[in-house]
Amino acid sequence: MAANNGTLDKKGRPVVVVTGMGIVTSLGQGRADNWAALTAGRSGIHQITRFPTDGLRTTIGGTVDFVEAEPFCAPALSENLADIAMAEAIEQSAIGSRGDFPGPLFLAAAPVEMEWPQREELARAVGAPDPSDYHTLLEAAHKGRPDLHERFVFAGVAETLADRYGTKGSPISLSTACASGATAIQLGIEAIRRGDADAALTVGTDGSIHAEALIRFSLLSALSTQNDPAEGAAKPFSKNRDGFVMAEGAAALVLESLEHARARGAKILGVLEGAGERADSFHRTRSNPDGKAIIGCLEAALNDAGIAPEDIDYINAHGTGTPENDKMECLSVEAVFGDHAKAVPISSNKSMIGHTLTAAGAVEAAFSLMTILEGRIPPTINHEIPDPTIPLDVVPNAARDASVSRVLSNSFGFGGQNVSLVIAAEPS
């Protein structure tokens, strides 16, 4: 280690550190506001007012209503949320110069497609024939709407952000469903370890609460229907948990090799020691009852970091609050951590911010770093009725001061894509 000043890890790879973070969620804009709310146990979940919710089984969400996106469409809000988080992360990192970020962009973004207001607008542009169908829309499209093409191509958001921040090379937009934010970080870690980049900008963003998105998740019976009080709906690890709450947000991390960060005198916020991944082959929305993929994912992350379960001080849970997820996450933690499982605090940020879906892995990685930096573990709120089958220390209802030097942050996605990150304090 001495030979390289500690800039290589136990496996001889460049150490990857975080030097900037930006966060926006329904709790607020920026690290400070989010952290204050999160450690106060405040919920960002509320009745949805963006569109009428009459007749819907779920009428609540963690929409970010203070960020403008007019007229609303998911990629527009997702872009604006990512923009806010990226600006804050780059400012904290003080890397590069304005509009000239010295590395690639990895963007976890929700899939985009044309939404109903645009379909309606197109059909009206050609006289709203009765009946209207895709021939109608194509006829309208042929008149030329390059603005809508650029808005709804998958590459659109990343291209705009790559231009604005001057990231290098081809920006990668990715989706591993609810693990996307963590996958973006994992891709950044790998690029730096390969020596392909000295720095990377990894972002997770999701601003896609509109009627159809809400209804789709509702049709999968994935959402909590306990609409009143809204702030009580997200109940991870509770016996009466009944689903997740859709939410919006974004987080950005500036990743650098330790060597690059030191060379420019950057303040190091934490180390990304390891990333582990395992895909499930069991079912499209459920994990294998034996927990094999999730257990393998947790173990792969620990192995990648070269550490033992006892080295983990805190687990930032995926903790969606669906009956299935929390049961499987508990089972996997018990399998991997053994006797140590009961001793490790595990809490779910989603009890307060809801499930920010594509952004969740990134938002929760940022909160994991803040947990280390601030020495305070955010609680799992709404934990009134403990689930006796989940005998873990879920940090119920109130934040807790604790010295935390290493966090395991879990993200498990629909489609069986699982990613865990090991995030540690800067080595002294």
Added chain:
Amino acid sequence: MTSPAPAKPARRDVLITGIGIVSSLGEGLDQHWTALNAAGPNVDNSAFAPYPVHPMVELDLSTQIPKRGDQRQMEPWQRLGTYAAGLALASAGIKDQPEILERTDMIVSAGGGERDVEADSAILTDLLKTNETGLLLNERLSSDLRPTLFLAQLPNLLAGNISIVHKVTGSSRTFMGEEAAGIDAVRTAHARVASRQSDICLVGGSYNAERLDMMLLFELGNYLWREDWAPVWDRIAKGGGLVTGSMGVFLILESADHAEKRGGTPIARLDDVLADRCKRQPGDAAAIAKGQFEALRDRIGDGPLAVLSGATGVEPLASEEKAFLDGLAEQGTDLAVRAVGSRIGHGLEAQFPALVALAALTVSHGSLFPPLDSTGMERESSGSITQALITTWGHWRGEGMALVSRAT
């Protein structure tokens, strides 16, 4: 004082040891080779008129997706991809080897968004007649959307289905972003294998062209060709345009030592993959391509070079690419161009993987199939072909290049 940067570890060779491909030309490498050497494409000018498409050949899905229940859970684009992934695993000889599949990595370049056209049309028609659009949407979407449709159109669920059907579970990432997603998926898979982050990786994508809803996005930017089919370069004279084609393409990229240990046979070697972006001011894309070609030049031998171009036919981009390729020839590179879109059509996320597959096929045969156009841009090549260059300029964004060589 900082120590000198650690030297980048030596890159290792990346082999293509398996290819699964289905398109309008057929199923598997042999049928594609036969079709590329025969005259004419498989094209349907009428079904989606005025937009011609290259339709998928008939497939017996049950040969790669045995469970009907699995087939029902997918929209066509996912079935094409899952089917092609199965062919790729079989081609590499690892289809029934759980020990290898369990640690096989996967990167999928995916679109998605296939919708229920009937349901959408009915809802749209009623939406245009009401002032209570929000209420109508809530009521109709709640009752008219099939719950499983959501999963069948989510981009990352192609990878999910491949894991479920074929048991590839080492890792799973899905890149989105049209042509660039395909370029970056192959680029990332190559970089991971070359740098020892991965030993074996399944990479590819699929596209279902035979849908009005998928055409809408491209017609908004007036990218589609609206006349009877013509080869890619021939479209330039009439203003240009792209013709989409249905396809599913997956590659197995593997380190040479891993392939050797398990007895895998290389089809070709993937030397390198490069990707970049620009805002498409005139000359931008050509400037990127020139830089990419320079970066690869050391590895390009003296023999004739096949260039499999992913040109979409969209103007003015096709003209810019044509000028770039003409320039390479004028500067002394002995090259023979084939715009493969003239036969398989344009498959967005799947296009770059398809070009890599057909480049591997070409160098494995050691010869190039005949010209596909009638403008004279594509010249006969009678020499022995051991290397193929791939270019892909996305219809809107993304410029990629790769070099494929005969495996030695």
